[in-house]
Amino acid sequence: MLKIKDLNVSINGKKILKGFNLEVNAGEVHAIMGPNGSGKSTLASVIAGRDIFTVDSGEVTYMGKNLLDMPPDERAKEGLFLGFQYPVEIPGVSMINFMRTAINEKRKHYGLEPLTGMEFMKLMEEKKKIVEIQSKLTNRSVNEGFSGGEKKKNEIFQMAFLEPKLAILDETDSGLDIDALKVVANGVNALKKPDNASVVITHYQRLLDYIVPDFVHVLYDGRIVKSGSKELAIELEEKGYEWIKKEAGINEKAESTE
Amino acid sequence: MKELFIEIYNKNKELINANSNEYLRLLRSNAINIFKENGIPSNKTENWRHADIEKRLKHDYYFDFKSKSTSMNVEEIFKCDVYDLDTFSVTMLNGWFVYKNAPITQLEDGTIIGGLSKAIEVYPDIVEKYLGSAADMNKAGLVALNTAFLQDGLFIYVPDNVEVSKPVQIINIVNSEEKLFLQPRHLVVLGKNSKLTLVHCDHSLVHNINFSNTVSEVFVGENAMFENYKVQNIGDNSSLLTNLFIQQKNGSKVSNNALILNGGFTKNYVDVSINGKNCHADLYGLYLVDDKQFADNQVFVKHAEPESTSNQLYKGILDDMAKGVFSGKVLVNKDAQKTQAYQNNNNILLTDDAKIYTQPHLEIYADDVKCSHGATVGQLDPDALFYLHSRGLCEKTARQLLMYAFASEIVNEISIPALRETINIMVEKRLRGELSICDQCLLHCNDKETAVFNIDLNKI
Ligand SMILES: Nc1ncnc2c1ncn2[C@@H]1O[C@H](COP(=O)(O)OP(=O)(O)O)[C@@H](O)[C@H]1O
Ligand SMILES: [Mg+2]
Numbered sequence: 001m002l003k004i005k006d007l008n009v010s011i012n013g014k015k016i017l018k019g020f021n022l023e024v025n026a027g028e029v030h031a032i033m034g035p036n037g038s039g040k041s042t043l044a045s046v047i048a049g050r051d052i053f054t055v056d057s058g059e060v061t062y063m064g065k066n067l068l069d070m071p072p073d074e075r076a077k078e079g080l081f082l083g084f085q086y087p088v089e090i091p092g093v094s095m096i097n098f099m100r101t102a103i104n105e106k107r108k109h110y111g112l113e114p115l116t117g118m119e120f121m122k123l124m125e126e127k128k129k130i131v132e133i134q135s136k137l138t139n140r141s142v143n144e145g146f147s148g149g150e151k152k153k154n155e156i157f158q159m160a161f162l163e164p165k166l167a168i169l170d171e172t173d174s175g176l177d178i179d180a181l182k183v184v185a186n187g188v189n190a191l192k193k194p195d196n197a198s199v200v201i202t203h204y205q206r207l208l209d210y211i212v213p214d215f216v217h218v219l220y221d222g223r224i225v226k227s228g229s230k231e232l233a234i235e236l237e238e239k240g241y242e243w244i245k246k247e248a249g250i251n252e253k254a255e256s257t258e
Numbered sequence: 259m260k261e262l263f264i265e266i267y268n269k270n271k272e273l274i275n276a277n278s279n280e281y282l283r284l285l286r287s288n289a290i291n292i293f294k295e296n297g298i299p300s301n302k303t304e305n306w307r308h309a310d311i312e313k314r315l316k317h318d319y320y321f322d323f324k325s326k327s328t329s330m331n332v333e334e335i336f337k338c339d340v341y342d343l344d345t346f347s348v349t350m351l352n353g354w355f356v357y358k359n360a361p362i363t364q365l366e367d368g369t370i371i372g373g374l375s376k377a378i379e380v381y382p383d384i385v386e387k388y389l390g391s392a393a394d395m396n397k398a399g400l401v402a403l404n405t406a407f408l409q410d411g412l413f414i415y416v417p418d419n420v421e422v423s424k425p426v427q428i429i430n431i432v433n434s435e436e437k438l439f440l441q442p443r444h445l446v447v448l449g450k451n452s453k454l455t456l457v458h459c460d461h462s463l464v465h466n467i468n469f470s471n472t473v474s475e476v477f478v479g480e481n482a483m484f485e486n487y488k489v490q491n492i493g494d495n496s497s498l499l500t501n502l503f504i505q506q507k508n509g510s511k512v513s514n515n516a517l518i519l520n521g522g523f524t525k526n527y528v529d530v531s532i533n534g535k536n537c538h539a540d541l542y543g544l545y546l547v548d549d550k551q552f553a554d555n556q557v558f559v560k561h562a563e564p565e566s567t568s569n570q571l572y573k574g575i576l577d578d579m580a581k582g583v584f585s586g587k588v589l590v591n592k593d594a595q596k597t598q599a600y601q602n603n604n605n606i607l608l609t610d611d612a613k614i615y616t617q618p619h620l621e622i623y624a625d626d627v628k629c630s631h632g633a634t635v636g637q638l639d640p641d642a643l644f645y646l647h648s649r650g651l652c653e654k655t656a657r658q659l660l661m662y663a664f665a666s667e668i669v670n671e672i673s674i675p676a677l678r679e680t681i682n683i684m685v686e687k688r689l690r691g692e693l694s695i696c697d698q699c700l701l702h703c704n705d706k707e708t709a710v711f712n713i714d715l716n717k718i
Contacts, residue, residue: 048644048648049647049648050644052640071647071652071653072644072647072648073647073648073650073651073652073653073656075648076647076648076649076650077650081648082648084645084648087645088639088641088642088644088645090639090642090645090646090660090663091663091667092662092663092664092666092667093646093659093660093662093663097659098646098649098659101651101655101659102649102650102651105650105651105652105655106650109650141663142645158649162649162650
């Protein structure tokens with residue numbers, strides 16, 4: 001479904017992703033872990049099409065198409081979804097107007113008629129239940145004045161609403177209490193279908209108690225330094241990232257004096 | 259330029275002063291003398307630096323002193339169907355008040371609505387008490403010129419304790435083969451504890467060059483409420499200069515909302531004198547301009563008495579080579595303690611060639627006050643744009659949604675639901691790049707395809 005080959009990405013001349021490889025097949029759940037600044041959010045942004053990053057080399061194919069050639073809105077319409085680490089507040093744009101526009105643009109892409117007001121409201125109600133999101137959140141401007149937890153829930157709500165084929169969730173679990181965490185996990189699990197896939201970027205092993213990943217990857221300094229099964233996450237939680245660095249043969253000191 | 263106006267005045271003195279009483283004649287001759295002194299505002303002065311009025315004035319304009327107030331079936335030429343907007347509708351055609359039945363009407367509640375020229379005849383006491391007393395002819399602008407040529411306009415008098423049940427809508431239509439120069443003059447008086455909402459629509463039916471120099475004076479009595487909306491939707495060849503003077507007494511509330519949706523040259527001057535305690539004034543404005551259009555809002559709020567509040571919020575979106583000006587001034591006199599005055603101007607420039615000159619300004623002589631001012635000029639938030647793209651909204655849709663969100667803060671301040679809805683739709687259309695005509699308005703001001711209604715003024 002998603003194939004990333006030797007991806008090199010920089011911003012303002014600073015190299016962030018350095019030979020990144022990943023293959024995600026339908027039906028799989030991948031977890032990407034790694035210390036702060038290792039390039040997790042950059043990876044997510046590049047997949048979603050953020051143009052502030054420069055792809056220096058490498059290939060990304062999504063459902064057989066060259067993803068890097070597609071504008072971000074087309075990627076979304078083709079079933080890609082990014083759950084933002086820092087969801088953006090958009091004063092004056094109501095959630096309702098936003099979602100209605102999004103779903104109808106997507107339907108147009110597939111040659112479908114726009115949803116009627118009734119159909120749309122019904123769908124909203126249905127999806128709200130999945131993420132236990134309160135009505136008041138959907139009646140407000142996008143993320144405006146939302147608490148950290150509300151913003152994350154809202155990302156999951158949008159995901160549930162847009163029914164993506166491939167969801168990339170960037171630290172959707174950070175800053176959440178256990179109840180909110182379960183809501184997020186439920187949202188991801190509800191989406192799980194044989195022809196869908198998700199990539200869950202997380203800092204903690206905690207989320208993986210609720211979302212069982214098929215693969216865990218450790219991202220360090222712009223590339224995957226170790227991949228394994230769910231047990232890798234537990235090991236990371238216990239031992240921290242130091243042993244990974246050693247194992248990967250990365251000499252921190254040498255690099256910083258470079 | 260100045261000499262030309264004086265020459266026109268002298269040539270037409272008889273016509274201008276025909277059927278006028280002593281008071282009016284004096285007012286006019288005084289005004290022409292002030293105009294002779296002050297002339298046309300120079301672009302070397304602060305408030306006119308960016309407004310190229312000379313260029314707008316240099317056409318060979320036609321002045322119509324003959325038509326006078328006329329009776330006609332206004333609905334034949336104009337029908338405003340802002341859905342559910344139930345209003346008392348009055349019309350000005352080419353600067354003259356036109357009426358269906360009577361030139362001046364007294365409603366059951368005592369409210370008087372009619373043409374100013376008729377009001378001077380029928381209610382000289384009221385008119386002479388107020389006319390000319392708020393509009394400072396020495397303030398920059400063409401207030402003196404308007405006063406010297408004063409002919410007709412809207413007159414409303416709301417007695418004490420009367421809340422006028424429906425908004426009064428005044429529709430200003432310009433429709434002429436000539437390059438008309440018009441100078442409507444409006445007078446609105448609100449008694450104690452009264453309430454009035456005015457919706458002022460400027461339409462120019464023709465694509466001819468024309469110039470409107472409007473002066474309005476509004477007197478808001480104790481604890482009265484005055485709401486004013488201006489929907490300015492004129493053609494690129496039209497120039498619109500408005501001068502609004504408002505005087506507030508104790509406990510009164512004023513809200514003014516100027517919505518510039520299209521227009522070659524629009525300059526609004528709003529002058530509010532808060533001469534009472536516990537007053538509040540909200541001054542809002544929205545300007546959506548593109549091409550080579552020009553929108554200028556100049557606001558002056560004077561706090562003369564303690565414990566009143568004022569709030570200015572103007573927002574603009576400028577595209578192409580459009581130019582905008584916001585110049586807001588708050589003056590707090592020495593005695594006006596506990597004044598709260600806020601001022602804000604936010605702009606979005608869509609191109610490198612679009613320009614905004616913004617100048618919020620506070621002048622404070624009292625020590626116990628809360629005042630703030632701020633101005634922002636920016637582009638659409640790239641993070642917000644990307645967020646919308648990432649949900650499948652294309653570039654165009656995402657931009658429109660953000661622009662609409664930006665504008666909606668002003669539109670949402672419209673308290674009449676039907677008007678708010680219509681303005682919402684007009685703003686949305688405008689931002690989609692379509693012309694923002696009211697669907698139901700037969701005038702279709704900006705619609706080049708629609709035939710111009712040929713009204714021969716000599717026949718009516
Ligand atoms: N917009 C940006 N401008 C400059 N540097 C950036 C930008 N975004 C990320 N970086 C840098 O790229 C590196 C990786 O960041 P990020 O992808 O956010 O890491 P992570 O999500 O793993 O914490 C960091 O060193 C960060 O400072
Ligand atoms: Mg991150």
